[in-house]
Amino acid sequence: MTMSHVVFPTVTVIICAYTAERWVWLLDVIDSLRLQTWAPNEVFVVVDHNEELFEQLSRTVDDVTVVRNTGPRGLSGARNTGVGLAGSDVVAFLDDDAEAAPDWLERLITLYDDPEVLAVGGRVEPVWEAGRPGYFAEELDWIVGCSHRGLPRVATEVRNVIGANMSFRLDVIRTVGGFNLTLGRRGSIPLGCEETEICIRSKMGAPGCRIVYEPAALVRHHVPASRGTVRYMLSRSWSEGISKAQVSHIVGHKRALGPERRYVRRILPRAIFAGLRDWSRGDPAGLGRAAAVVAVVAFTSAGYFRGRHLAHFPGRPLDPPVLAGVSQWREVQ
Template sequence: MAGPSVSIVICCFTEDRWDLLLRGIGSVLEQSLPPEQVIVVVDHNRGLYLRLAEAVTGVEVVENSGPTGLSGARNTGVQTATGEIVVFLDDDAEATSDWLARLVPLYDDPDVLAVGGRVEPVWESGRPAYFPEELDWIVGCTYRGLPRVATQVRNVIGANMSFRHEVFEQVGGFHASLGRQGARPLGCEETEMCIRASINAPGTRVVYEPAAVVLHHVPANRGTLRYILARAWSEGVSKAQVTRLSGRAEILGPERRYVRRVLPRAVFRGLRSFGQGGDPGGVARAGVVVAVLAVTAVGYLNSLWQASSPRRRQPGTVFLYRRIRTDGAEAGTND
């Protein structure tokens, strides 16, 4: 019996990643399990759109019809997609040849709403000695501490994720206030989407399948301490936004487990590496973990404080999910 039809969405915004984008497009066109449709969404860059439309074949090149940013571009991709499964790949990532063949079979289970895979970093200038694998989420990759076998999770990773198309029909698209906007390193739009979808359909599952692998390019500037701390701050801000949108503090359970279990081990591992092997990078890695934890927490608390201040809160702030049909009609709320 034939499996579900698949549409792949790749969002892009800059010509600076041209070669990476072409490699990513080529990788999805060469899948052992061919997709029905490949869509490239250009985020408000007319020059890039025209260049792509002329240069590539076998894909649909469209312009973002929504707000500027990754969430708006992804929503445009969803609106264009005809497949039963909508799969997302970053414009600086390259899929392994069996990527779809690993992702799609999990949808044989009707209770599975979304499936994500492993994202392996490909460092442009090599991994910095002070950058521990436990912090690879900072560069959008799978980090040490995630499961090694297919497992139910709260959310998938944005660079390598997929959803049933019907999920978007039921709960709407990615939230426009979340997600990267140009060089602003915000995120968590996929986290909020997975949470909203799961709340809407109790008893369903989001699954992480580490055998479905993509390779994610990491430029040298994303390995700097300046970027690490800026991204940590933005992560705190983004998590605060997700908390406000859901109205549920308990949604951050995975983060609390990560802080209690994964980060202490990372600090211990770094110090042991220095103490037993004389590795100076071990102390640096331990210090970076502590700094990232502190900056993320301050970003989170500061964002919550700003939102709760009467003088700072913007009119019309909504703390509850609203399910919006594609025609714009309100379909209900989740408490």
């Protein structure tokens, strides 16, 4: 069957925005949707409780629909607002700093010709504002919301997709009740895993169905210099541990941590050995890469155990003790 005879589903694209600091990137994201080989049926930009940004964007663009987040402040509430307005077969999500390749949408929706596919996500490639730091191994790119080394190189069934580049059948996401409002980024603490949790719930409700990662569906994700620091790396790792503990509490330990166990056992040891090997061959940054991997595992694990403890004491502070003085992070939503 040729591409011209494939019947594509209709698609709504949702972009969530919360700050005018990303204004140029946000306009670039919208531009990238105008260049798609398969145009979306509708595009919503959901502004998360920022009236100034809402007014500015409403005055500037006229070929997308700009709406206010009608739910609680945060990424999950904003996404649910868009889902509630969508009128297409599939709903796709882009971050406000993640620019889509021209064939991004076509690559995603092609896989929906299989009725057992519930969701499709794609590759997220980092674009480093100040260049990749020497100590930042590609195996750790999930810290900045991107695909990490070790993910599949061809279309493969996975547990969950990546938040900056994902799509769902609209009836699936509505049937499971949307994104969990107790998860996702809010305020200054970069919590997450709401996409992991909704993927797990989607499969629990549809045994035998699949979620697919298609690396050919590419978006490029801007990474500011502030996210390449060791401080952000460890802060994000701690928060990831907290978030995974929350998901584990909701859907069960086994469902929440299966891929993470394989990642820690198979991918990270190779990253450590590669860093040490590079250092022994004269690359001074190799030792830093190996040390960073060890530190990330330690902080993520500590955050996870902290999160398990907090499940019994709701409302307790989430800040890592060593980083409690950090007052600001520039989060990826």
